[in-house]
Amino acid sequence: MELKRKKTQTDDENSRIDYGIIFSVMVLALIGLLSIYVAASHDNGTVGSPVKMVVSQLAWYVLGAIGVVIIMHFDAQQLWMIAPYAYGVGIALLVAVLFLYSRDYAAQTGAKSWFALGPFSFQPSELMKPAFILMLGRVVTEHNHTYHEHTLHSDQILIGKMIIWSLPVIILMLLQKDFGTMLVFLAILAGTMLVSGIDWRIIFGLVTIAAIIIFAAISLVATTSGREVLSHLGFHAYQFERIDSWLNPAHDTSNNSYQLWQNLKAIGSGKLTGKGFNHSNVYVPVRESDMIFSVIAENFGFIGSCLLIMMYFLLISQMVKVTFDTKNEFYAYVSTGIVVMILFHVFENIGMSISLLPMTGIPLPFISQGGSALIANMIGVGIIMSMRYHYKSYMFSSDQFD
Amino acid sequence: MSKKERNFNVELQEVSDINWNVVVVVRKHPQIVAHITKLDDNHYEVNQVSDNVAPKVVVNNIEQALNSALMQFNLHLH
Numbered sequence: 001m002e003l004k005r006k007k008t009q010t011d012d013e014n015s016r017i018d019y020g021i022i023f024s025v026m027v028l029a030l031i032g033l034l035s036i037y038v039a040a041s042h043d044n045g046t047v048g049s050p051v052k053m054v055v056s057q058l059a060w061y062v063l064g065a066i067g068v069v070i071i072m073h074f075d076a077q078q079l080w081m082i083a084p085y086a087y088g089v090g091i092a093l094l095v096a097v098l099f100l101y102s103r104d105y106a107a108q109t110g111a112k113s114w115f116a117l118g119p120f121s122f123q124p125s126e127l128m129k130p131a132f133i134l135m136l137g138r139v140v141t142e143h144n145h146t147y148h149e150h151t152l153h154s155d156q157i158l159i160g161k162m163i164i165w166s167l168p169v170i171i172l173m174l175l176q177k178d179f180g181t182m183l184v185f186l187a188i189l190a191g192t193m194l195v196s197g198i199d200w201r202i203i204f205g206l207v208t209i210a211a212i213i214i215f216a217a218i219s220l221v222a223t224t225s226g227r228e229v230l231s232h233l234g235f236h237a238y239q240f241e242r243i244d245s246w247l248n249p250a251h252d253t254s255n256n257s258y259q260l261w262q263n264l265k266a267i268g269s270g271k272l273t274g275k276g277f278n279h280s281n282v283y284v285p286v287r288e289s290d291m292i293f294s295v296i297a298e299n300f301g302f303i304g305s306c307l308l309i310m311m312y313f314l315l316i317s318q319m320v321k322v323t324f325d326t327k328n329e330f331y332a333y334v335s336t337g338i339v340v341m342i343l344f345h346v347f348e349n350i351g352m353s354i355s356l357l358p359m360t361g362i363p364l365p366f367i368s369q370g371g372s373a374l375i376a377n378m379i380g381v382g383i384i385m386s387m388r389y390h391y392k393s394y395m396f397s398s399d400q401f402d
Numbered sequence: 403m404s405k406k407e408r409n410f411n412v413e414l415q416e417v418s419d420i421n422w423n424v425v426v427v428v429r430k431h432p433q434i435v436a437h438i439t440k441l442d443d444n445h446y447e448v449n450q451v452s453d454n455v456a457p458k459v460v461v462n463n464i465e466q467a468l469n470s471a472l473m474q475f476n477l478h479l480h
Contacts, residue, residue: 076476141476327459328473391473 016389017072018322024315025366025381029061031308032367034277035295039288039369042280053288053369060371064378071382075390076330079383083138086131087165093124094172101176109361110238113176125173125181126372130379132169133188133337139165140196141330155198159206162193179239180360184344191340192333222247246358259285263353267297267305274301288369290361293353312346312365319384326391335387338380345377414438414468422464424471436471438464450474 033054040050074082102116115122139161147154166189173182190210194203220226221243230240245257253261266282269275277299284294297305316339323335342365349364351357363373411427420440425432439447441460446467448459452475459474461467 145476326473327470329476331473391469 016391018318018385018388020318021315021322021381021385024311024318025378027311028315028366031296031311032292032364032369033057035292035299035367036288036369038278038280038299039292039295041278043283043287057369057374060374061378063371064375067375067378068382068385071379072385072389074383074386076328076387079134079334079386080138080330083131083134087135090124090128090131091168091172094128094169094176097124098172098175110236111176111178111361113178113181121372123370123372125176125178126376127379128169129184129188129341129376130338130383132166132185133192133334133341133380134383135165136162136189136192136337137330137333140192140333144197144329150197150199152199152202155202158196158198159193159202162189162196174234177236178361180348180362183348183360184341184362187344188337188340191336195333195336242359246352246355249355259291260352260355260359263287263291263294264355266294267354270298270301270304272302274299274304290349290363290368291353292364292368293350296367297353308367309346309350312342316343322384322388322391326387328387328391331387334383338384341380342377412468412472414464422467424468424475426472426475435475438467438471440464448474 036057037050037054040048040053097115098112100115101112102114102121105114105116105121106112113123113125115124140158143154143158143161147157166185169185170182173179173185193206220230221240227235227240241256244251245260249257249260249264251257262282262284266280266284266287269282275281275298280295280298282294282298284291287294293305293308296308300307319335319339319342323332326332345362345365348357348360348362349368352359352362363370365377366374413425413427413432415423415425415434417423422438423434424436424438426435427433435451437449437451439449441447444462446461446464448461448467448470450458450471459467459470461470
């Protein structure tokens with residue numbers, strides 16, 4: 001009898017865990033570890049021992065997995081309560097990093113966005129992403145329960161609230177000179193806005209304004225006088241160089257476009273099926289982190305790259321399915337934010353790798369080397385898994401009733 | 403039947419053989435949040451009182467129906 005009860009409890013626990021999401025993340029983790037190994041073993045002199053790098057990344061995965069298990073146990077009420085505190089802590093860290101940023105990282109990347117303590121480094125903006133998503137989810141859910149009917153007026157108020165909660169993050173990202181991460185926050189804001197029930201006329205207006213701003217920005221970047229204006233607004237030479245190397249990567253292959261050009265050669269040399277595992281003869285700087293896609297494309301070719309993209313879509317489809325199953329409003333907004341966060345990272349990273357989009361320091365989720373980004377993505381996975389875990393937890397069984 | 407949760411109690415009130423009300427009691431204030439109707443042995447329809455999101459859902463058993471009603475009712479807002 002005791003044995004039977006234990007078995008039932010285990011079955012119940014198993015049905016609450018989303019093994020599909022775990023499988024997808026594990027496959028991506030495996031691809032990531034193998035890719036880091038390949039990158040490090042070919043760039044041994046510059047990035048350190050391959051085994052050390054793989055073990056270090058594995059340690060981050062273990063830490064991330066512990067994070068997933070902890071966060072999975074938070075239900076909607078707890079996530080709801082945590083949201084403002086997480087947002088507050090995130091903002092405090094983003095302010096702190098402006099003063100205590102790593103001078104070495106700033107010299108290398110131009111961004112004041114890293115804390116460094118001895119061999120450990122940490123990017124607070126990565127941890128801000130899930131906190132921001134939770135806060136936006138809370139803001140939209142609260143608004144929709146205060147204003148039951150969507151009118152143009154109530155939608156304007158909602159947009160105002162969302163912008164007010166986003167502005168501190170956007171401003172702090174600009175102060176850190178981390179343009180790429182700022183785009184991720186804007187993408188999360190846009191995605192949540194899209195599903196928040198705002199009238200399509202307002203959405204259409206916002207899209208039009210965004211299109212005008214993008215067109216104006218490209219026009220300014222493409223002209224000398226425009227660049228002078230942008231320089232006065234705080235944009236830096238390295239940002240213009242990235243635009244130049246994006247628009248014309250073949251123009252300056254020895255200097256500014258070197259990384260992108262080498263990256264394109266590596267991807268192209270993989271052809272249809274790739275050169276095979278651990279075969280690489282095109283050097284790409286920092287390919288273990290932001291340029292990791294070049295390793296996958298060179299080793300496994302077009303087919304391997306397509307399979308990788310399909311794996312991301314599998315993960316995202318599983319995340320969306322969980323959201324549809326739970327049918328909880330707060331979860332829906334939070335889930336949208338997480339899906340947009342992962343999707344934007346994938347789109348931007350692979351886009352810049354194939355020269356479709358300008359270069360930004362955005363890593364490939366679950367694959368690029370780096371602890372902060374991985375932990376942020378794992379927190380996202382933990383939140384999604386908590387949805388299924390608690391969807392089942394409300395289930396009643398007769399012996400639980402008074 | 404009823405169950406104690408962290409900040410609220412939940413009662414499944416039997417109206418007839420095929421109809422139930424889901425009652426959530428927050429701070430001794432009971433409110434009906436959803437109606438459940440048995441369509442056949444394998445189909446239960448959940449109708450939320452609030453039509454804010456997904457007002458009608460069909461699931462396979464009474465436990466899932468109750469669960470669905472609670473998930474759609476934003477407990478954290480009450």
